Amino acid sequence: MEVASSESTITVLSTGKQFDLSLRRGVYPIYSVVDSQGAVVESMHRWLRSLRAQIGLTVSEHTVPLYGRILSYLCRWLEHAQLYPSLSIDEQLKILSRWDITKWLNHMKEHGASSHHTLHTREACLKTFLEWLTTKEAGQLRDAENSPYGRDGKLGYITATPNARSPKFVSPEIVVELLNSMYNECERCMFHAQYDMGLRLSDVIRMTVDDIPDDNAYNPALEFIPLCVKRSKGRGGQSPEKITLVSRAVLRRIKRYHGTPEYKLAPDWDIHDPKKPAFLTANRIVWSKRNASKQFNSAVRRSTLSKISTHWMRHGTAYSVLRSDMGKDYQDRMLIVQQMLGHRDLTTTEIYTQIPPSLLQALTKAGSAINRLGEAESIREKTYLGPLQHREMRGHHA
Template sequence: MIVVVKNDLNRGVFLVANALGDLYCCVMKLVNVRANKKLKLCPVLFSENGSIAELPSCYLKAKSETNRHPVGVILLYADHIKSFCDYLESLDIYSGHSIDDILCGISRSVISTYLVQLAGQGYERSYIRLRETIISGMFTWLASAEGGRARASSGFESKRLDTPKPKRKRPRYVTQEQLCKLLLRMYWESQRCAVHALYDMGLRVSELVRITKDDIDELDDFPRELAYLPLMVRGSKGAGGEIKERTVIITRAVYSRIKKYHSSPQYRFAYYEGDKPAFLNTLGRPMTTKGVQKFIADSAKRVGFKPRSISPHRLRHGTALTFLTGELGDDHIQKLILIKEQFGHEQLSTTNIYAGVSPFLFVDELGARYVKPRYLEAKKIYDTTYLSRSKEKK
């Protein structure tokens, strides 16, 4: 069995679990890979006998040192490689051999058999494709000069994968009506305000929780007649996991809702050292990504939505729909560019997932083009879902 070792910064140790669930404490040796003065650590793979699986561990270290991937992506690579190594060690034919020796000697047919087995276990095509992509990257590295020519060939010289490329899923949109139902089943205005802001700006949850009170207060000096305001957010998915700032559009209605929430006693009297987050949970502490995801899921369950039909990412798709049907942008291309900038996409090809939904398809019963200003929609959501403190669930 291969175990992924994830470092514990507070304790300075590795926790290694074997097949029986026992814990061993080993002195942790940090892998110093610095990116803009921030320390990044990569996982290490151990075999069942406690020896380090050097080749996959070195590959993960090399991926980390490129500074192109955030820690979460490196850990994702580690989990997929771990599962593959577990499979290899479970085969009787390789009994008594180290995982490094196995990786150096197996042919691509072994990988193909493994992928077929995953398909037989019911894994989705996109999941299997991702795993083969990660495995092929490791084998290509093992056959390279950087990988020490551990393999004579990678087996992937043709660069063609066995698994078919999965079809790109079309976006599933959350409508204004669904959003109102979702918000009305949330217990606290802090939650309703945060999710309305998430939908209004099309943010990732990790970006929402980074907004501070000072960021919102910087908008106070803009003229009151402006329907849209420019808000600076600290975006995710920058190079190497770094924060990438960008400016997004926030409607006047949502800005007003946040300011009203900030004037509430629950927010004003919540003590916080340093830059105070714009959104706090019911205990007066900063909202977390998992916390937001959970109360969205809980509210969706109370409404009676189908499982997984409402999620933060589908709220983001709903934001794209408001841009497509809104008044901003003179044509479809301009609307897509607006979505690209709002969402922080690196390439317009990423935004093209929304290209199949032309705003000209939205017409009323008389055939007139349906265009609804986004700020009016935001105001309607605000008016429909705002509840005073006396009406909130105790």
């Protein structure tokens, strides 16, 4: 449950007590969990409130609603399973055992959470919550000696840590087919930019006009221009800046998009507002990550492609650079990929060496290195939609 009201207290239906919802002034929304009767689960609410106060310090802004959803799944299961029918949800959480958690995870697996990664994420959320219940902040509602993960906390997860996923090879031909399955230039331009720059989707939708570099300020001989963006993923909930590269072809496409009446006359911003989002929906509002992913997945369904996610576009960027003529050698290109993808450690980038250089070279049509600027221009020419060619403006509300 997400509470957008500024009321400072509510009544807990299960007990009749007044319950504090207040945070420091101006900090909303407030996240909470309620049972099937509409009663607030107090311990869950307090934990989410604690996490909400740590956003930007040790917690990402996306973590709180995600953990809230996971706790709501646990709440519904506890009500359905009737493990301790005479106890409230809060009382059951105080005595939840490892065997109970195992049964919940099996239930999740049977009802759609088939991904090993998803199950591990849900267990990690519950483990963190149960650990918080042992703290003074929580009132030491649980005894640390009776933790489902051992009295020293070293008993392993029930769901083993998933192995690192192999990167996916996304060719320019796949990108062209995907973009051509999108109805509007605002979508095509944004996802082409993501593929060109290797950004996470959350980074792309946070970009502003002020982030777009002026290509006239750089040597015309440069095919790629540095671009500084704020990352959505950083240590301790921070949003550090990163430098990536944007091709002149994609930069021209963005500038052309910014020159359209649909973009320039968006009602919520002045025409020359530097803080205006670099990409807007067809309805001229801010993209949300959920909505952008939804439009991407709809385009995949309209194409002949099999399952593909927005994150695969970053994989496509990496392999595009590694197959290209950028840098002096393969090691140079690995360093470029590390910089563009924002990897702190080169060992993270080395997952892309699973496809050896010789095979990457063979994957190109000519069997030799590709020119990335030419690739970007080819994608733009094959997928550009003029203002009168847009086919649909539905489904773009955040």
